[in-house]
Amino acid sequence: MSEMQGRGRRGAMAATTRRQFLGTAALGAGAMLTAASSHAQAAAPKAARPNILFILCDQLGLDAISAHGCPDVHTPNIDRLVARGMTFIESHSTSPVCSPARSSLLTGRMPTETGVITNDRPIHDSVPDLGQWLRQADYDTAYCGKWHLPHGYPAELAGFRVLPVGAAQGDLVDEVVARSCQAYLRNRDRSRPFMLVASYMHPHDICYWAIKGRDIVPEELAFPLLEGRLPELPPNHRSRPAAPAHLDKMAYKQFSDAQWRYYLYVYYRQVEMLDADVGRLLDALEDSGEADNTIVAFTADHGDGRGRHQHVQKWYPYEEAVKTPLVFSWPGEIAEGVRDAGRLVSGVDMMGTLCDYAGVDPPRTTVGRNLRPILEQRDAPWRDYLVFDTHVIGRTVRTAQYKYVRYEGDPVEQLFDMVADPWETVNLYQEARYADVVADHRKMLEEWTERLEPVEPTSSAV
Amino acid sequence: MQEHAAKPTEFFTLNLIAPGLEGFTPPDPTAPPGETWRHRYGIYTLAGACNRIGTLTLVREPIGADRFRLRVRTEAAQAAGARHVVEGAYECRADACATPESWTYACQSFGRDGEPIADLRVEGAGRLLEGAFEAGAGPARRRTLTSDRVAANWALFDVVQRLPRGPFPPLTFDLIDHFDQHKPGHTLSYAGAYAVLLGGRRVGRQSGRVLERGQILSTRWEEVGATEARLHRFDQHGSGVVPWVYWTDDGGRLLFVVSGIEAYIWDAAEEGED
Numbered sequence: 001m002s003e004m005q006g007r008g009r010r011g012a013m014a015a016t017t018r019r020q021f022l023g024t025a026a027l028g029a030g031a032m033l034t035a036a037s038s039h040a041q042a043a044a045p046k047a048a049r050p051n052i053l054f055i056l057c058d059q060l061g062l063d064a065i066s067a068h069g070c071p072d073v074h075t076p077n078i079d080r081l082v083a084r085g086m087t088f089i090e091s092h093s094t095s096p097v098c099s100p101a102r103s104s105l106l107t108g109r110m111p112t113e114t115g116v117i118t119n120d121r122p123i124h125d126s127v128p129d130l131g132q133w134l135r136q137a138d139y140d141t142a143y144c145g146k147w148h149l150p151h152g153y154p155a156e157l158a159g160f161r162v163l164p165v166g167a168a169q170g171d172l173v174d175e176v177v178a179r180s181c182q183a184y185l186r187n188r189d190r191s192r193p194f195m196l197v198a199s200y201m202h203p204h205d206i207c208y209w210a211i212k213g214r215d216i217v218p219e220e221l222a223f224p225l226l227e228g229r230l231p232e233l234p235p236n237h238r239s240r241p242a243a244p245a246h247l248d249k250m251a252y253k254q255f256s257d258a259q260w261r262y263y264l265y266v267y268y269r270q271v272e273m274l275d276a277d278v279g280r281l282l283d284a285l286e287d288s289g290e291a292d293n294t295i296v297a298f299t300a301d302h303g304d305g306r307g308r309h310q311h312v313q314k315w316y317p318y319e320e321a322v323k324t325p326l327v328f329s330w331p332g333e334i335a336e337g338v339r340d341a342g343r344l345v346s347g348v349d350m351m352g353t354l355c356d357y358a359g360v361d362p363p364r365t366t367v368g369r370n371l372r373p374i375l376e377q378r379d380a381p382w383r384d385y386l387v388f389d390t391h392v393i394g395r396t397v398r399t400a401q402y403k404y405v406r407y408e409g410d411p412v413e414q415l416f417d418m419v420a421d422p423w424e425t426v427n428l429y430q431e432a433r434y435a436d437v438v439a440d441h442r443k444m445l446e447e448w449t450e451r452l453e454p455v456e457p458t459s460s461a462v
Numbered sequence: 463m464q465e466h467a468a469k470p471t472e473f474f475t476l477n478l479i480a481p482g483l484e485g486f487t488p489p490d491p492t493a494p495p496g497e498t499w500r501h502r503y504g505i506y507t508l509a510g511a512c513n514r515i516g517t518l519t520l521v522r523e524p525i526g527a528d529r530f531r532l533r534v535r536t537e538a539a540q541a542a543g544a545r546h547v548v549e550g551a552y553e554c555r556a557d558a559c560a561t562p563e564s565w566t567y568a569c570q571s572f573g574r575d576g577e578p579i580a581d582l583r584v585e586g587a588g589r590l591l592e593g594a595f596e597a598g599a600g601p602a603r604r605r606t607l608t609s610d611r612v613a614a615n616w617a618l619f620d621v622v623q624r625l626p627r628g629p630f631p632p633l634t635f636d637l638i639d640h641f642d643q644h645k646p647g648h649t650l651s652y653a654g655a656y657a658v659l660l661g662g663r664r665v666g667r668q669s670g671r672v673l674e675r676g677q678i679l680s681t682r683w684e685e686v687g688a689t690e691a692r693l694h695r696f697d698q699h700g701s702g703v704v705p706w707v708y709w710t711d712d713g714g715r716l717l718f719v720v721s722g723i724e725a726y727i728w729d730a731a732e733e734g735e736d
Contacts, residue, residue, distance in 0.1 A: 074701055152541070153540070153541030153542070154541075154542070155541065155542030155543075155544075155574070163571070163582060164540045164541065164542065164544030164546075164571055164573065164574075164579070164582075165540050165541065165544075165546070165571075166540050166541030166542075166544075167507075167515050167538070167539050167540050167541050168507040168509070168515050168538070168724075169507055169509045169723055169724075170704075170722065170723060170724060171724060172505070172507060172515065172538060172724055175640055176538070176540065176546045176571070179546070179548075179569040179571075179584055180546075180571055180582050182569075182584045183569070183571075183581060183582045183583055183584040184581065184582065186584060187580075187581035187582075187583070188581065205509075205704075205722065205723060208508070208509055208722075208723050209722075212478070215477055215478060216478060216722070216723075218474050222474045222475075222697075222705075223697055223699055223705055225632065225649055225651060225697070225699065226699060226705075266704055266722065269701070269702060269703060269704050269705075270704065272645070272701055272702040272703075273702055273703065273704075275702070276639065276643040276645065276702055279643070280642070280643070283598065283602075283604065286602070287598070287602045
């Protein structure tokens with residue numbers, strides 16, 4: 001039981017700087033029992049270039065946290081991040097699929113421009129990622145957790161030091177992510193600012209509840225004491241608005257209502273597991289004394305079906321799959337406790353925003369916007385519409401009032417009035433009175449597409 | 463309990479680990495674990511079939527008549543040949559919840575070369591106070607309010623071995639998960655006895671029929687060498703966990719634990735080793 005004793009301790013001491021050691025020693029034994037909000041080290045003065053802690057979750061829907069109104073989950077740690085920063089309610093994935101969405105978050109380009117049009121593909125060699133870009137600016141860049149561009153857990157990355165993790169799912173991975181990031185924040189060389197990406201797996205595990213179906217969600221509730229304590233079905237659970245044939249086939253038919261409710265129960269427990277590991281990270285940042293000099297960015301690659309439109313997982317343009325949390329926090333710099341429910345924002349905006357805070361121009365080809373003026377509550381013109389990919393099968397235009405979807409190789413289009421019908425239950429595209437709206441959105445899509453600089457899709461490596 | 467013993471595939475959660483139970487040799491149910499024991503479990507991920515990724519070792523040592531120490535070690539393979547090890551110890555009351563009074567832990571990542579990665583180590587400690595617990599890594603600790611009854615996740619592996627193997631009023635408690643995470647509102651209850659065929663192997667018996675232009679072969683699969691065991695199921699659910707299902711044998715020894723796609727299977731071959 002003792003392989004670690006001695007060896008690791010010496011290593012940790014070797015990595016502790018003299019300044020850290022003196023700081024810790026001065027606190028003495030009494031400090032070991034300081035209560036709730038005390039910090040291990042005095043807050044450092046504000047640095048010109050802040051540290052960046054980028055927390056990336058997998059399959060976390062926008063409204064799957066209690067701070068965004070979900071009554072079925074308790075997420076005190078993500079909520080405290082929301083309370084101390086700005087949260088965007090009209091936040092969209094660039095493509096509701098893991099690898100494409102991640103490629104955009106890390107490059108500021110759309111999936112057709114990164115070459116990652118579907119899962120298990122690498123970012124095109126010509127496209128720099130956030131790690132490569134900020135490492136050139138002398139940031140200490142580290143990555144821990146799911147990568148999926150193409151491999152889930154690579155041993156090495158060009159732009160990041162990789163903190164090793166992987167080989168399983170869910171809590172078995174996320175605990176290691178949290179612990180390794182805790183250790184990194186505590187022990188790192190403080191001569192340079194850091195950018196740490198903590199990439200959690202939860203609540204992506206819910207995919208396996210759909211894959212395993214009745215084997216893991218029995219027809220009869222397996223836990224009788226949960227009777228009466230399961231989440232209600234969403235109001236659009238049975239809604240199947242007119243859609244292309246392939247989308248119709250994606251309705252998940254294996255579950256009864258009771259099974260769906262247990263599926264939701266499990267999903268929200270997985271979100272709570274994620275929340276606990278986010279808490280470890282936020283605590284570690286506070287304990288490091290660097291919270292006041294650190295921007296925390298929190299988001300997810302995409303959401304989960306959660307029974308809306310009878311969907312599981314992602315892959316489609318509906319809100320449950322596309323909307324993700326997007327929260328930024330930097331004490332004293334970014335507005336606190338602000339909820340922006342008007343601006344249309346996207347994962348493609350991450351790169352330009354973090355580059356600005358790091359004092360670096362983003363790559364020339366970045367198509368995302370810089371959120372910094374918004375985060376600091378300065379006036380700035382903002383986009384009137386936003387486009388995201390619907391995996392490889394189409395593109396979606398989102399304006400303040402409408403969502404318009406055009407599919408490749410299928411005549412069925414979709415138009416939803418997101419103000420009158422936020423649950424996306426009625427497809428309006430064939431109603432004559434919306435012909436002009438459809439035409440306008442088609443034009444926006446054409447304009448957007450013309451501005452893209454696509455690259456050759458990269459090859460699947462898995 | 464059902465009249466005839468059935469294969470693991472017939473029981474919720476055992477069905478998920480059934481591939482990992484092929485060849486499983488159950489320990490002697492007439493030799494219960496007692497006060498002092500050392501158990502090893504394989505750690506499995508059930509995302510695909512049932513793949514072992516590591517080992518959990520638990521050592522229980524009495525401290526006087528009413529307390530005990532529980533030493534914990536998990537070692538799990540990470541990608542590209544790396545490993546992650548967590549070592550910790552709780553001092554617990556020998557009560558219904560194995561109430562943890564104090565604990566320490568250390569987490570260490572190891573690289574592909576097998577050596578510890580110097581800056582990827584974190585240590586922490588915690589202790590239970592009146593209506594709260596203090597825990598954390600590093601010099602700063604956080605105090606968290608709890609209900610009156612508290613249990614630690616790994617100590618529940620001891621608790622279920624001492625529970626009545628029959629109906630009892632559900633235990634309710636706040637969970638301290640993995641040494642520092644507070645997860646309130648947990649319930650542990652008895653969920654019945656089941657006769658299960660363990661340790662069988664799936665064997666195919668082939669028969670053929672010779673025809674004029676060749677032969678037709680058919681395979682009949684059957685379970686052989688299985689042992690009938692009476693297992694007891696306990697369920698735990700609450701905030702921040704996918705429900706846990708614990709399976710003990712008739713002597714109380716904890717054999718299997720399944721939480722969603724994470725599982726622990728008693729490792730008969732390694733019991734007693736350190």
